[in-house]
Amino acid sequence: MQLGEPSWREVLRFAVFCRSLTLVLQVLTRFLGSSTxxxxxxxxxxxxxxxxxxxxxxxxxxxxxxxxxxxxxxxxxxxxxxxxxxxxxxxxxxxxxxxxxxxxxxxxxxxxxxxxxxx
Structure with missing residues (x-):
């Protein structure tokens, strides 16, 4: 592995973080739109x-x-x-x-x- 290259664990962590963030935002906007x-x-x-x-x-x-x-x-x-x-x-x-x-x-x-x- 060369200097500056992300490991597969860092890439996986980043992917999980991005997906969980978009999931939380979608669920929050659906709850606010339907219950407010x-x-x-x-x-x-x-x-x-x-x-x-x-x-x-x-x-x-x-x-x-x-x-x-x-x-x-x-x-x-x-x-x-x-x-x-x-x-x-x-x-x-x-x-x-x-x-x-x-x-x-x-x-x-x-x-x-x-x-x-x-x-």
């Missing part, structure tokens, strides 16, 4: 305060279109579809929240299907 509703309450609170499309009809401005061009429906059962269909009419806060959750979902879908660590 505050993570979802805060964006919901921001959407309720900043998005006129989610307000009752009597307080909603007349300029906002109601029809979803993607689905061809007047009344949508899911408010998220209504926000996505009226993307241009949404506020900046709503766009940021929707972009975060959609990118998290898409990135998680792509990475998980390729057996990469993603929670």
């Amino acid at each position: 509703p505050v993570v979802y309450w805060f964006p919901a609170h921001l959407l309720q305060d900043w998005e006129p499309l989610l307000w009752p009809r009597e307080t909603m401005p007349e300029k906002v279109p109601v029809v979803c061009s993607l689905l061809g429906q007047e009344t949508l059962k899911n408010p998220v579809w209504g926000l996505l269909c009226n993307w241009r009419a949404c506020s900046g806060v709503t766009r940021a929240i929707l972009s975060y959750f959609l990118s998290y979902w898409l990135l998680g879908l792509l990475l998980h299907c390729n057996f990469l660590p993603w929670t």
Whole structure:
């Protein structure tokens, strides 16, 4: 063995350390994501305060279109579809929240299907 070359024990220790660290991080993020509703309450609170499309009809401005061009429906059962269909009419806060959750979902879908660590 030459000077500066790691032994097989050092390589094994490093591999076990890296795997245990990623395992702990994945388990912690899954526990926090599934058992802490505050993570979802805060964006919901921001959407309720900043998005006129989610307000009752009597307080909603007349300029906002109601029809979803993607689905061809007047009344949508899911408010998220209504926000996505009226993307241009949404506020900046709503766009940021929707972009975060959609990118998290898409990135998680792509990475998980390729057996990469993603929670």
